[in-house]
Every structure is written in C-alpha cells, then in structure tokens.
Amino acid sequence: MDSSNCRILLIVAREDQNHLPFRELLIKSGFEICLAHDAQEALSKIIECTPDLIICHNKVGGKTGLQLYHTLKPELIKRCMPFFLYLPNYQKEDVLIGLEMGVDNFIIFPFDETTVINKIQHQIDKAEKLKFFDTPGFHQSFEKSPVAKFITQNEQILKINSAFSRLVRKPVDVEQLPKIEDVFDISYPETNEMNFRKCMNGLKDQCLFQALPLKHNPVLKFDVHLVYTEYLGEDKFMGEVMPVQRISRIDNTPDLSGELKRDATETGEKEAVWLTPREKEVLYWSAQGVPIKQIANILHISERTVEKHRANIMSKTDSNSIIEAIYAMQHKKGVNFN
Template identity: 30%
Template sequence: MVRALYIGKNPGLESSLTQVLGEVSPKFVLDSLILDEALPSYEYFEKFDFIFFDNQSCEREWLKFHRKLKPVFLENNVAFFLILGKSCGKEEIYIALEAGVENILFLPMDDSSVINKLINSLDKKKFFSFYNSKHYKLFFDNSSNPKMFVKRGIVERANNAFFKSASLLNEKSIIGKEFFKLFDFESHESNSLNMQRFEHQLVKSVEFVNVSLRQNNELFHIRTISVSDRSSRFIAEIHPVSKHQKESFKDLYLLTNENYQGHNNMGFSNDYGKLTKRERQVLDLSSKGLPLKEIAQSLGLSKRTVERHRANIMQKADAHNILEAILFFYDTEVKV
C-alpha cells in the first residue's frame, strides 16, 4: 500500500496525482490537506510515502512547512515533492535546492517523468529503512538476547528469546500493545523517573532494574535505546532476573540516600570481592536505577568520578555496560 498526501487547493492537480499514483501501485491512498487548517502532529506525516506540496495554491508556504517537518521526512524516508507553477522564477528553485528539496515537479506535469521519480523514491525508501530490512529482522529474530522493537510507543516486534524468557506463547499478548503499559515501571521511583526522562527525550538510552511484566509478574532488567531523533523508535533489551537475583535485589530497593551504609556481600558472586568499597557503593546505587547525577550527589562525588568508578566496575566484569556488570556481580550464572 502506497500512501500519499496532497497539500493544496487545486482539484485538477489532485486528480492528476491520483492517476499517476495508480500507475505506480495498484493499491494507494491519496489524502489531502489545506494549510488553512491546524497542522496535524508529527506522527500524522510519518505514515506517508510521498508528500506533494502545491506551491501555487499555498501562497509559497512550502519553505516554512518543509523546515518544520524536515526531521520527520529524513527519519521516516518520506519523499517531499515541491510542485512549482509556470510563473516560478529561478530564485524559488535556488531556494528549494538550498533547503535540501530533492524532488521538484513543474507544471504542467510530465506523467512518465513523475512516475519514474515516485518509483525511484520507493526503491530508495526500501533500501534505507535499515530497521525494516530483511537482514536486520533476521538478526533481531535470531538473537539470543531478548529484544523488542517499539515504534511510537507500540511494540512492533519481539524476538523468540524474549517469549522464551518471559514464558509466553501467545504473541498477540505483546505485539501491538503499549510498551510502557506492558511492564510495571511505576512501582519504584527510580524506574518511574527514568521512564519519564526517556519519554521526554532527555536521554537516548536508559536502564530499568527489577521491572515486572504485568501479565505474569516475571522480573526483568530493561535497557531502552533510541534509534531515532525523537525517541519514536527504540529497541528494548530485556534481561530476565533469576530467582537468586530476585532475593538479592530486595534489599537494594530498601536503601535510600539518607540511610545508605553500603551493602554486605552475602548472596553476591565471588567476584564481588574484586571491587573496592567505593565501587561497591556505586554498583549498589546503580542497581537501583539511579542516574549518574543522583549517585554523585549521594556519595559526594563528581559525575566524572562516578563515571570512572563505573568504567572500572565494567572492566572488572568484562561487561559492555553497567547493566551487564550488575548481572555479573549479583549472579555469575546469568549470561547477557
């Protein structure tokens, strides 16, 4: 299905675009929008393959529109077509080129030329949509690490490793659901805070500790990684918590900044002894999901010093991130 949007007030031009789209794809939808109306949200424009902007009937508002929506076009591979009339001067063309408009159509339209441009744009869209490519899907589905792919807050895909770790057999219970409602992020203040930080695009990646899946109360450590400029797409790496870890982490959630006295190493892995006293403090607070700033304030350190301690912790655990280090020091049987 090809989806296109016409912005303008020319019924004849809209009819011509309808005929052209019919030559490009047997299944297509052409919506229309008049700029006199309130501009829809960014998400509205993400769904289109083509956007045709009629410069003549929109009183040369294309530059303002294009500048505002350009990030959406680039992120979602939406092809923007500027339609210029006979009276258009060279200056308008130069401005369009400088603004990064790759597709300019001139009236009267040459149907065969327009058809070729649309087909080329579709081919380009397929080639550059990495996260929709068959190669990425193959990697995603066969990864041994549980993962989800989320778009605009909705779970689009979850791999076999996740369903196995979550003891779920029915994909319908996950696919198409709201990610932040599938798990209980509100029970612990640090997880709730990190969820808001991520949703409001304050960070590109965040880690959640001891988050339960609402369907069966299975516990997971979750790391979300944004793969778009506006966090509309992100990957969630989801690591199941072992029974041994569930007991170890109970005490960590009882710790507060005021009564923090460090944590004894009962129930921890043998490698826990490799850490210095300060590294243990940083690790314990990190396991609560606290951000760097709060850890630094709690321990009276600078953020850079905390980062250095975390780097040492990850090095001793041979981990790629602090979440892997937490899993390593609290349960050596867990493999990430």
Template identity: 20%
Template sequence: MQKILLIEDHAEIRENMAEIMEMANYTVLTADNGKSGIALALEQIPDLIICDITMPELDGYGVLHLVQKNTTLRNVPFIFLTARSERAEIRKGMDLGADDYITKPFDGSELLNAVERRLKKNTQFADLPASEICLDRFKEKRNLNHYKKKQMIYTEGNHPARLYYISKGKVKTFRKNEDGKELIVGLYSEGDFLGYTPILENVNYRECAEALEDAELAVIPRAEFEEVLRYNPSIMKKFIEMLAENINERENKLLATAYNSLRKKVADTLVTINEKYNKEKKEGYFIDFSRDNLASIAGVAKESLIRTLSDFKNENLISLVGSQIYILNYRKLVTMHN
C-alpha cells in the first residue's frame, strides 16, 4: 500500500482527511506540526506528502525547503493545503517547487483525485532510467509539425509553450538589430532539441527560429517537459549541460566576431557548418547555404563574404558550383591564421 504523510495542525481536519484516504486503501501517517512531520518523513519515506502552509514552529514552506534539500525525499511529490484566504500564497508555493495544492474547504472526491493524480505521475516517471535513454520518451509517438523552408517556428518575445525535437531538417535561430540586420546565433539539425533555454530560464524567447529547409519537428508541451525534469534529475542535468555548452559556444562566437579577421571568420563559418551537418565526414558533402545566411553566421557583410569565398576558390581551399560550396582543403581552413 502507498504511504501518504499528512502534516496538518488542525486536529479535526487531520483526522477527517486521514479517514478518507484510509478508506481508499492508502496508509496514512500523520503529524501535527512541521518539525514532527519532517522527522516522520525521514523515518518512513512516504510516497506523497500533503502539508498545510500555516502551522506553528515550522510552516509548510519550511517543510518543503527541508524536503527538497534531502536527497532521499526531494523526489517525493508534495501537495500544499491552503485556505481560500491564502490564495495569494499559492503561487509562492508552486514557485518553490510544490507539485500541487488543495484549497480548503474541499470534499472527499477532490482530495482523492489530487492524491491519485500526483501518485500516478510520480509512478510514471520514477521508473525512467537515469541515462540518455530517458530522452527517448520525447521522440516516440509524437505528433510532427511540418515546416516549409523559411517558415518561422517561434519568434522573439513570445512565451515558450513547448519544447521542440528536430526529427528531420535544419533550423537556425537568429536575432535582429534595430536596423533589421540578422545575426544567426544557433544551428540545429536532426536529433537536436530546440527551445529549451527560455523554458529553463523562465523567460520569453530571446531569438527567432526558422527552418533552413523543409523540416519535421516533434512538439512536447512545456508542462510535460517540466514534469519530467522535476522527477528526473538526470534529464535536468543533461539539459543544463546542453545549456552550458550553448553559452560557451556563444561566448566564443562573440570573441571571434569582435577580434577575428574577415578571412578567419569566413573559414570558421565553413568549418562550423561542415562539423555540424557532416559529422560522418562523408566524401562529396557540400555546403548549400544562401550567401545571406553564411554572412549572418560569420557576422560579416554579404559583399565581403562573397569576395572572401572567391579568394578561397582561387587558393584551391574550396570549389564553388552555383550556390554549393565544396571544401577542398579542410586542414587549411581549420588552421587559418587570424
């Protein structure tokens, strides 16, 4: 039987709630204050904690804080009990990490529905392995959104309501200055997640995303993504690592834009695209980006880019066939002097 810890200082409410949950075949542990509740939680390791917010000695926020600091308890789902007059504090509790809340007064069905819903979600995510395999759940049995070349996926300033997984195609993220000049800040391809940064940082989109070619993207609702992060520290760690890597790449790009020569910027752009989209180092691979996009990635004027590509062609570093670019001397591009 699943164990529920109920922390409530009001004796009548505590006894009534315990009776209702026991009738539903739950094992109920009770405590009349936060301190004794924490002690009981550490001793019994419940499957769910229901805790009143306003209590003497240690209030509900303090209980939640201690639960989250403990490695054994931090993944136990936590539900706040609150009076209608405390609704202003509900947001505070959710922001601190509570999974749900029940507003007093409530009937038995409301209580049992909340308990069942939270226990079901906890069971759903608890069995996921702490490895790369966890991320596969985002890729399977998803509805795919189809995007045409140059179609916008999301725009700067909008609220991030979903996470994207690229099943097919290439995507760019970019920002524009006041004059409308575009700077590409990210390149993505099949197998990449997109749009997780603003969700993790809880901000609106700081950039736009656009399909570089016809693409298919799986869509994961934000609430589901956040739910998985809450119950799977390994997945959270993975996305934080991806976030840190993106920050490092952007810092390096900023330095390169500020201090690298024109030739070095163009060479690095060709190398970056080749490494991103030709990871298997296949023979005959060609870069088929518009000159506008190449200039935007390099952070140079289009005319300067075209002139530099012509120089590279004359030096037998690349071959140009229409808009396609074939790299002939990869090593020299990589080691291009600044």
C-alpha cells in the first residue's frame, strides 16, 4: 500500500488481546494501527486518530462487541466510519444480530489473509464515497439547489434537500423518509413501473419518468429523472424532480371561464371585471393549497408575478386575502375548484 495514502485502523480489544491474529498482517499490508481498550478510550481515539475503519473484538472491557458498537454507533454514523466485529469462532446469533444492528462486516477466525485485506479496503473505499455528502461541493449542489432532489437506494429515499422537503411535506432530517412509490404514483403507464424496476435492479443506469402525479395531490404532476452515480455508493440513485411544463392552461386545471362568465352575466356585472386566464390558473392552484413558490414553478413565472396576480384577484373579488377570495368564489359565486 502506498505510504502517501496510509489508512488508519482502530483496533478495540483488551490489553492482553493487542496481538490479534491479524494485527501483524495489517501492519505488513501498510495500515497504521491505533489501539483502544474500552468504549470510552475508543471514543477518544475516534476523535484523536480519525481512523478509516474500526475492528472490535467480540469481548472488550466486560462488554460484548455488539454492546460497544451500540455505544459508538452515533459517532460512527456522523463520521461515516465502518465497523468490523472480530469473532474468534463463528457465532450465528452474533452475526445475525450484528447485521440487523448495522455492523458493516465481520472477521471470523480462521480467515483468509487476502480476503480480510480486500474486504477492509473495499469498505474504506465505500465509506469514502459516502463522505462526499459532507463536502462543501455536495452541500452547494444538493442542499442549496432550488431543484427538488433526493437520493434513493432500493426504492427507499435516504436523503432529500429542502426543495424536495417542501414538495413531500416532510422535514429534511426526518428519521424515516418515504419510499419513492409513497411519494409518486408510478403505476401508470405500465412502462413507468417497468423502467422503475429495471433501475432499482441495476438493469438501467438512468430513467426519465414523465408526468408522475404526487400521491398526496394527484393534480400536481412532475417529471422525475433518476441517475445512477458511482460516487454515492452501491445501488444509489440521484433523483431530480421538475414540474411538468404547461405553457398554456394546465391540463388538470379546470376551465373556470364558463362559470365566471355565466356568473357575471347573471349578476349584470361586466365580464371585464373578472379574471384573466392566468389569474384563473393562479386562483386554482392557490385553492389547492399550493405555495407561491410552487405555483411559480408550475406556471413558469416569477414568484413576484404570482403575488401580483393574487393581488389582482383579491382586488377584483373585494377580498382582504387570497383565502377570502377563494371563499368568495366558492360560496358566493359557486365556482368548483375540484
């Protein structure tokens, strides 16, 4: 291993276990070794040595390796630091429980030296890709983007940016994010679902799904582009969400002109005092509870223009707020927004 790219491993074991069977092998393979003898010392070494990977013996300081992993887990997640558990013999229950808890891998005696070195290097490389999330470049291109973006693995959404958070009405740091199919209806047409399955099973490295309805508000439709990006790690896709472009009246926006014209005629008012085609669209989306920024995206106009149209609507309906204007149109003029 190139010394200029030396990797640091933290071995957590009792003092009489410092010479684990693979320690000399790791040093010979070019790894730098850092030692800790209990959970507290391990936490200190994580901060002091910033290891690339931790190998923990199954019995340390009166605790099992799984108990120690549970103690260290919050710090490991924060630093994207892999954790291996060393077992002096195969113990099925410990392996199953460890996998369920999130242990990255196991070293079980007896072992093949080449396999051990390869699995350690592979796990470090994988963690390096995930650390991309913490870089300023990722923060700028993902977190700060006005475009709704998400990262998914096996249908489960793992990370979202603020724009996507507003779309699905979930906070960015929510512990359990939804699956893609919980957010978008991909069941129609059948080609959408087929292409989605191909992506999730590694048969396609990108897919464009057009006019997918939101599950919680099917009248809103979005184009969703899924792209496999190697630096995110295995089986992960980056998704970008854009509102469907409708230059004229949106397909799912009911044509309110007939009702407004009829109402003006019946009341003897001049049609000219009623709403322009764009004001009708803004009124419709406002009645659906869509925020100004999203209305601007849907209609491809600026937020300031949306605000201007809403002000005109309030003036023409003699209302003090857009909610009052919607109420007036529904209950006084009988306009149906559904």
